[in-house]
Amino acid sequence: MTATPWAAPFAPSPVSATVSVPGSKSITNRALLLSALAEGPSEITGALRSRDTRLMADALRALGTIIVNDGDNVSVIPGDLHGGEVNCGLAGTVLRFLPPVAALADGEVWFRGDHEAQARPMGTTLESLRALGAEILDTGNAEAPLPFGVVGHGGLRGGEVHIDASASSQFVSGLLLAGPRFEQGVTVVHTGGAVPSQPHIEMTVEMLRAAGVTVDVSFNRWTVHPGPVAGRHWTVEPDLSNATPFLAAAAVTGGEVRVRDWPLTTTQPGDQFRTILEDMGATVEHDQHTGVLTVRGVTGGHLQAITWDMHDIGELTPTVAALCALAGGRSHLYGIAHLRGHETDRLAALEAELTGLGCGVTQTADGLIIDPAPLHGGRWHTYADHRMATAGAILGLVIPDVEVEDITTTTKTLPDFETRWSQMVGA
Incomplete structure (x- = not known):
């Protein structure tokens, strides 16, 4: 069924709003998985309820875990893991963490998923599991791995494995999260180019240690020692990456947006968006007593061009690219060749959609060069990618007649985005 295009709300004046965003998808799904592997029950407070987290919970249920939802509070009771069917949807955390x-x-x-999931690289996960002693049933087609099966034998030898994780940090995190339950634990040695999204690996290590697991870290080498995973109470931070479109709204309209409960310290990559906004001319203040982060745009929404290495924060690229399309000069975003294997080829998608609205965009080997030009309305295609959808919404604030092809794709990580956005704009 084809979605009805969404007329992105236009902001005739600077926006002014206070926003709350739901919990982090990355933290929620890691907490769910660690709770399923724990020795006793766990509680998760502030959990995100979105398609990606629902897919993770349903997958763990299918393997024998009891998970009970009460709003954004979740109770998890581990069970004996058994065979079953896992629907990955388009969720990389399910696709790479559950095997x-x-x-x-x-x-x-057996693992199945959305049609678009076929484009997500999976070879590293399957090859590494084979090297650690797992039995994998697959199609033999590296470019279309789904469906594939993992034959569980109640345990895994584990040990040391050398992988190339230059396409996704999730290849590392997936092995580390299950590593304490392997007979020999696991040592993951990265052998390729720089690993993208390093903060997500730091998040994995921090959460493993919080669950009582011993983890050793050195350059491109992570060791998880075998041992029990403790059941515990997890508190999930707001999803800072999902907050970035709302903060961007202040920057592009010359307004002011306040986000509640911004953490004082965090491993979430979205925290680095504060520095990008400052580099583009916005004012950013964090009240450490109230937890409110405030962004004020320059009058008229004037933005400065930037040159930024986005390697560690690639998921922010669609939001940042939308800002660059409205800036006062050429911007260069680089270090993000791995985005070609995300929910869609994000570099190609951004080039096509920004060009379609009149912007000059050139793909490089590992990024985008963005040359702003007068923009006009038009259809903004979303490619089943939630970050593409929110990027279109940002542009629609200051460009009349932008239609976002399928805004419902935002339910992947941010339920009720349309309502939250319209409330912010006052539409």
């Missing part, structure tokens, strides 16, 4: 868990189950676990 190592499946190797611990008794029985076959």
Whole structure:
């Protein structure tokens, strides 16, 4: 069924709003997985309820975990892992984090997903599991890995494995999260170019240690020692990446947006958006007592061009690219070749959609060069990618008649985005 295009709300004046965003998808899904592997029950407070987290919870249920939702509070009771079917949707955390868990189950676990998931690189996960002693049933087609099966034998030898994780940090995190349950633990040695999204690996390590797991870290080498995972109470921070479109709204309209409960310290990549906004001319203030982060745009929404290495914060690229299309000169975003393997080829998608609205865009080997020009309305295609959808909404604030092809794709990580956005704009 084809979605009805969404007329992105236009802001005739600077926006002024206070916004709350739901919990972090990355933290929620890691907490769910660690809770399923724990020795006893766990509670998760502030959990995100979105398509990606629902897919993770449903997958763990299919393998024998009891998960009970009460609003954004979740109770998790581990069970004996058994075979079943996992629907990955388009969620990279399910696609890359659950196969190592499946190797611990008794029985076959089959993984399926959305059509678009076929484009997400998976070879590193499957090859690394084979090297650690797992039995994998797959199509043999590296470019279309789904469906594939993992034959669980109640445990996995584990040990040291050398992988190239230059396409995704999730290849590392997936092995580390299940590693304490491997007989020998796991040592992951990265052998390729720089690993993207390093903050997400730091998040994985921090959460493993919080669950009582011993983790050693050195350059391109991570060791998780075998041992119990403790059941515990997890508190999920707001999703800072999902907050960035709202903060961008202040920058492009010359307004002011306040986000509640911004953490004082965090491993979330979205925290670095504060520095990007400052480099583009916005004012950013964080009240450490109230937790409110305030962004004020320059009068008239004038933005400065930037040159930024986005390698560690690639998921922010669609938001930042939208800002660059409205800036006062050429911007260069680089270090993000790995985005070609995300929910869609984000570099190609951004080039096509920004060009379609009149912007000058050139793809490089590892990024984008963006040359602003007078922009006009038109259809903004979303490619089943939630970050592409929110990028279109940002542009629609200051460009009349922007239609976002499928705004419902935002339910992947941010439920009710349309309502939250319209309330912010006052539409």
